[in-house]
Amino acid sequence: MTPAYDKPMEELKKVDSPALVHDEEDEETLAAIDEGIRNAKASRTAPAEEVRKRLPKWITASPTLAAHT
Numbered sequence: 340m341t342p343a344y345d346k347p348m349e350e351l352k353k354v355d356s357p358a359l360v361h362d363e364e365d366e367e368t369l370a371a372i373d374e375g376i377r378n379a380k381a382s383r384t385a386p387a388e389e390v391r392k393r394l395p396k397w398i399t400a401s402p403t404l405a406a407h408t
Contacts, residue, residue, distance in 0.1 A: 378384065385393075
């Protein structure tokens with residue numbers, strides 16, 4: 340059975356010409372996304388409530404956010 344987080348990518352494989360990564364996605368952001376996917380596949384996840392508590396801190400520390408302000 341395909342995990343829920345893999346389903347969108349599974350569907351994307353069926354598309355003839357998938358969307359390109361936007362220029363604003365820097366290598367650090369893409370690496371963090373890849374790390375998150377690896378962590379999810381290895382069952383290293385946090386409950387939604389814990390994520391809600393941590394999210395404000397993550398957002399204010401985001402280098403991507405700083406680049407857009």
